[in-house]
Amino acid sequence: MKGIGQELSVQNVSKYYGSFKALTDINLVCKPGEFVSILGSSGSGKTTLLKVIAGFERCSDGKIFINGKDVANVPCFKRNIGMLFQNYALFPHLTVAQNIAYPLKLRKLKKAEIDKKVSDMIDLIKLTGLGDRYPRQLSGGQQQRVGLARAIIYNPPLLLLDEPLGALDKNLRHEMQFEIKRITHELGMTTISVTHDQEEAFSMSDKICIVSAGQIQQFATPEQIYEKPANRFVAEFMGTTNIIPLKDAVYTDGDDGKTLVVGTSELTNGKCVLKTETKSIKSQDTNPFFALRPEAIHLAKEGSVYDNTFEAELTESIYLGQYVKAKAKVGSLLLNVTLDVREYRALDLTQKVKFCFDAEHTAILYS
Numbered sequence: 347m348k349g350i351g352q353e354l355s356v357q358n359v360s361k362y363y364g365s366f367k368a369l370t371d372i373n374l375v376c377k378p379g380e381f382v383s384i385l386g387s388s389g390s391g392k393t394t395l396l397k398v399i400a401g402f403e404r405c406s407d408g409k410i411f412i413n414g415k416d417v418a419n420v421p422c423f424k425r426n427i428g429m430l431f432q433n434y435a436l437f438p439h440l441t442v443a444q445n446i447a448y449p450l451k452l453r454k455l456k457k458a459e460i461d462k463k464v465s466d467m468i469d470l471i472k473l474t475g476l477g478d479r480y481p482r483q484l485s486g487g488q489q490q491r492v493g494l495a496r497a498i499i500y501n502p503p504l505l506l507l508d509e510p511l512g513a514l515d516k517n518l519r520h521e522m523q524f525e526i527k528r529i530t531h532e533l534g535m536t537t538i539s540v541t542h543d544q545e546e547a548f549s550m551s552d553k554i555c556i557v558s559a560g561q562i563q564q565f566a567t568p569e570q571i572y573e574k575p576a577n578r579f580v581a582e583f584m585g586t587t588n589i590i591p592l593k594d595a596v597y598t599d600g601d602d603g604k605t606l607v608v609g610t611s612e613l614t615n616g617k618c619v620l621k622t623e624t625k626s627i628k629s630q631d632t633n634p635f636f637a638l639r640p641e642a643i644h645l646a647k648e649g650s651v652y653d654n655t656f657e658a659e660l661t662e663s664i665y666l667g668q669y670v671k672a673k674a675k676v677g678s679l680l681l682n683v684t685l686d687v688r689e690y691r692a693l694d695l696t697q698k699v700k701f702c703f704d705a706e707h708t709a710i711l712y713s
């Protein structure tokens with residue numbers, strides 16, 4: 347099926363509430379059919395951004411284009427956007443089926459067609475048999491699913507979801523994540539979904555937009571965000587990592603199109619070898635950090651040669667079934683490492699443990 351999705355382009359948008367700046371210079375392009383998650387902690391401006399896109403709030407500065415058209419003067423009900431907002435109430439005097447049918451009635455579809463679509467949708471959101479209930483007779487999670495159904499029933503070309511699965515427990519949340527992804531991809535809707543759940547952002551999105559204090563920290567694919575965080579905030583926000591200062595860095599062109607960075611760090615007690623994409627070098631004379639994920643750290647085998655090795659004292663450890671999470675102490679650094687259970691059990695913990703990591707499995711951070 348040909349995708350119905352529209353392109354959304356947010357350009358230099360800022361938003362003030364009185365003198366408080368809730369959004370600063372937001373730039374974001376969502377291609378037709380893309381699923382984009384806005385990820386950030388509470389109060390970072392996620393809902394405000396959605397409201398500005400929807401037209402519930404005017405931007406103080408900047409422009410928003412939908413399919414190339416500046417929508418500054420298009421009221422929200424004419425933007426044809428499917429929406430599910432936090433606490434976006436269902437109509438209390440309408441049943442589940444009537445709530446879901448509402449957007450179709452507005453669009454004057456035939457009754458038989460409405461009934462069929464609504465009944466399919468009720469099955470899809472796993473509320474079969476509950477079509478005649480009123481919202482007050484539903485749990486929070488059930489109400490949220492009705493809200494979602496009402497937002498997507500008429501196949502909107504642009505869909506805005508504000509924490510759409512927040513009220514669901516874990517299993518149902520996973521199931522609904524899968525369903526939302528399937529529906530939006532099948533129809534090719536462009537979807538912007540707000541969440542504070544990293545795993546949800548990772549599992550659903552083509553791209554993730556990390557927001558902090560009203561500013562975009564990085565807008566990229568989940569892989570790029572995780573493996574090549576733009577800055578220290580993103581590196582620390584996404585999962586667990588280790589941030590290590592790098593001194594006296596010297597940059598040379600590698601023969602693989604990448605840049606070799608050799609510096610010193612407390613971790614490696616001397617030479618530390620890293621690799622980076624050439625374009626990410628900002629300045630030769632700043633003292634950067636590098637991010638080293640726990641899973642990029644491995645036990646070094648005797649007699650093998652590695653880019654980097656270090657010795658650490660393992661302090662705390664937590665057994666997690668498949669693997670062990672531990673803290674490794676090197677000088678003043680306390681690193682997070684993850685180890686295979688069997689490897690961990692074979693270690694002699696009275697001695698320092700020798701670890702290694704690849705130059706490539708690091709990310710250099712300048713801010």
Ligand code: ADP
Binds near residue numbers: 366387394
């Ligand atoms: P999030 O959805 O990421 O939790 P919001 O976009 O709701 O964040 O809010 C961002 C910031 O703007 C918060 O500091 C919040 O207190 C403030 N804010 C939100 N709405 C208003 C409003 N109508 N008037 C004044 N301040 C607001």
Ligand code: MG
Binds near residue numbers: 394508
């Ligand atoms: Mg919010």
